[in-house]
Amino acid sequence: MQFYFPDSQDQVDPSFDFITEQRSIHRVRQRDDRYAHEVINPPPYDGLLISKPIVDGLPGAGAKYTEAQRNRLYREGAKRFFRLGQGDEGLKIMGDCGAFTYVREHEPVYSVGEVLDFYEESGLDLGIAMDHLIFGYDAELDTKGTNDVPEEWRFRQALTIELAAEFLRLHRARRCRFEPMAVAHGWSPLSYARAVTQLQRIGYHRIALGGMVPLRTPDILDALKEVSVALDPAAQLHLLGVTRTAHIPDFAGFGVTSFDSTSPFRQAFKDEKDNYYTLDASFVALRIPQVDGNTRLRRQVTAGLVDQKSARRLERECLGRLRNYDKGDAGVETVLDAICEYAELLGTKKDRTVEYRRTLEAMPWKRCRCTVCREIGVEVIIFRGADRNRRRGFHNLAVFSKRLRRELDRTDSRN
Numbered sequence: 001m002q003f004y005f006p007d008s009q010d011q012v013d014p015s016f017d018f019i020t021e022q023r024s025i026h027r028v029r030q031r032d033d034r035y036a037h038e039v040i041n042p043p044p045y046d047g048l049l050i051s052k053p054i055v056d057g058l059p060g061a062g063a064k065y066t067e068a069q070r071n072r073l074y075r076e077g078a079k080r081f082f083r084l085g086q087g088d089e090g091l092k093i094m095g096d097c098g099a100f101t102y103v104r105e106h107e108p109v110y111s112v113g114e115v116l117d118f119y120e121e122s123g124l125d126l127g128i129a130m131d132h133l134i135f136g137y138d139a140e141l142d143t144k145g146t147n148d149v150p151e152e153w154r155f156r157q158a159l160t161i162e163l164a165a166e167f168l169r170l171h172r173a174r175r176c177r178f179e180p181m182a183v184a185h186g187w188s189p190l191s192y193a194r195a196v197t198q199l200q201r202i203g204y205h206r207i208a209l210g211g212m213v214p215l216r217t218p219d220i221l222d223a224l225k226e227v228s229v230a231l232d233p234a235a236q237l238h239l240l241g242v243t244r245t246a247h248i249p250d251f252a253g254f255g256v257t258s259f260d261s262t263s264p265f266r267q268a269f270k271d272e273k274d275n276y277y278t279l280d281a282s283f284v285a286l287r288i289p290q291v292d293g294n295t296r297l298r299r300q301v302t303a304g305l306v307d308q309k310s311a312r313r314l315e316r317e318c319l320g321r322l323r324n325y326d327k328g329d330a331g332v333e334t335v336l337d338a339i340c341e342y343a344e345l346l347g348t349k350k351d352r353t354v355e356y357r358r359t360l361e362a363m364p365w366k367r368c369r370c371t372v373c374r375e376i377g378v379e380v381i382i383f384r385g386a387d388r389n390r391r392r393g394f395h396n397l398a399v400f401s402k403r404l405r406r407e408l409d410r411t412d413s414r415n
Contacts, residue, residue: 001252001408002046004094004260005397007082008054009064011035012394016387018379021290030069035082036265036394037091040371044397047092047125048082049260052110052118053101059109077123094260095119095178096128096240099210103133107159112166116176124178126206129167131183132156134211137219142190153187157195160185165202181206181238189226197230208238217244224254231255245403249411264400268393269383273355276381276392277399278364279406284355285383285392286339288318289346293385297346306345314342319382325360326378332360370398 011033015024024032037043055070057063063070073081084091095118102109108130119127134156141149164182171180182204186192192209199207209227212220220242231237239251239259251259267274268285275285289297291311300306318338324330336356343352365373365380372395373380380392 001248001256001404002092002258003401003404004047004049004092004258005036005045005265006049006051006260006262008262009069010265010390010393012039012387012390018376018388021293021385030072036397038083039391039394040398043091044394044401045091046258047094048078048084049094049096050078050122050124051096051098051101052115053098055122056118058101074121079123092125093122094126094128094181095122095124097130099131099133099183103135108132108163112163112170116167116170116174119178120174120176126181127171127176127178128208129160129164129180129182131160131163131185131210134185134187135214137187137211137215139188139219139222142188149187149191157185157187157191161195161198161202164199164204168203179206180204181208183208183210183240184227185210186223189223192223193226193230196227196235200230200232200235205232205235206238207235208240210240212239213241217247220244221247221250221254224251224256228254243400245400245407248404248407252408252411264396265390265393268396269389275383276359276364277396277403278368279399279402281364283359283362283364283381284352285381285389286322286356286359287348287352287383288315288322288339288342289383290385291315300346305347310345311342314338314345318342322382323378326363332357335360368395368399370395372398 011029013023013027013033015027015032017023027033037045054064055073065073078093079085079090082093084093097108097110097115099108110130112130115130116127134153136150136153146154160183167182168180182199182202184192184195184199184207186195196207209223212223227237235255236257237255239256241261242259243261243263244251264277269275273284274282276283291297291301291308297306297311301308301311318335321330321335321338325332325335336353339356340353359381365378372391376391379388380395382388
């Protein structure tokens, strides 16, 4: 089972000073900043997934990459750009066309040729054919007639299969070096299975299942069970954007050999409570926003809603007390008092005292042996700025990798 991490140029600056919150004046981001696979050893994933809209943008919309980054990617190739290593020891790179970004369009915004160009020029290992998402699922449609299925759903499934056929034809005509993968979309178990059958007839051995991110786990399992009946013995399935760690062994039993997800990383700074992973639990990170670096807080200061001097004093107090607690020179209540007073000044409505107390009493960063926790200690548990939050995301990726291996090992031992 291979795990691919979708790239969004999330890196950390090794020169960042957590006490002064300054960085080297000589820093060059692409040269000096580090990806998760350069920080965590061994790398917490088997490969990266890069998306054409992230690199090139959409018609009329900007890209995540700067022009200089984009040019460098095409000039050097993805392996060198991401510093992934070469040969069998290097991590793999998969590419897709970012169907989520144009889901509201009637048809995909790229041509098949443009997508093939992107994969070839980037030097990828695997390339996913263009697809068009179906945002809808109703298992009961398997017992009804075709006319009961929304016309738009049927159109998008048929279009995705047509695009996959053209993609494979051009891949062969151009003698592309990357391995092609198609996408199966459906609205029910049988419709997914029919799509997989058609894609196999076209000539695909690697097939991704799309549109499953919003589905409940039982629905995913039902669809996979039906798909597995139609799957050729040599075929392999990839789950697009689906994690569900506890069910990975079940997915593997139905022919899934790889998946991708940003969830472990993004939960570090997007989730309300599950910001810091351990093998058996998750903890909330301690929110101590920057007076100068936090946009919302800066607006409150400018509007006169928050006194800047008081905010600076409490900000320093929170950080100082937390660091003293980490060294054994302060108690839990001392830290909580400071954080709660700061939150009150900022007008924070949600009371996280119970969750914060649990995090402080457990001190999970003390027991973690990942590179991030060993290098920056208590700073990893502070919800504050990109350099801390991304490092916590890297830590989560490391723990997620261990969780994944543990689930797979348990299955192997039972078998």
